[in-house]
Amino acid sequence: QPTKKPIWDLLKKLINTHNPSFKYTSILVNNDVKTEYHFDRNNNGNSYCIGIGNFKGGGIDFKVDDKQVKNIDNRDRWLYYNGKEWEHKTASYTGNRYAIIYYSKK
Secondary structure (H helix, E strand, O other): OOOOHHHHHHHHHHHHHHOOOOOOOEEEEEEOOOOOOEOOOOEOOOEEEEEEEEEEEOOEEEEOOOOOEEEEOOEOOEEEEOOOOOOEEEOOEEEEEEEEEEEOEO
């Protein structure tokens, strides 16, 4: 029976290469998930997110206020943010996008 451990090991290596001291309890891998504006209810503290794949656009849109949105491009780049306090959504994109998110639950 196949095991998920090799994938888990690769995901741990990925974050450890970027920031070996970052503490997390969970890793979420989204494939082509397009979210609406939301807050991450169960997160505790900041998260790291990176977008990978063959896509154009994307990133994360953060609500600055009722009229302003700030887009942060995280394609092949690490984004460190507090999704519990900052309202955000997936920015529009075309193609195939994976988002890998490292976070701590309450």
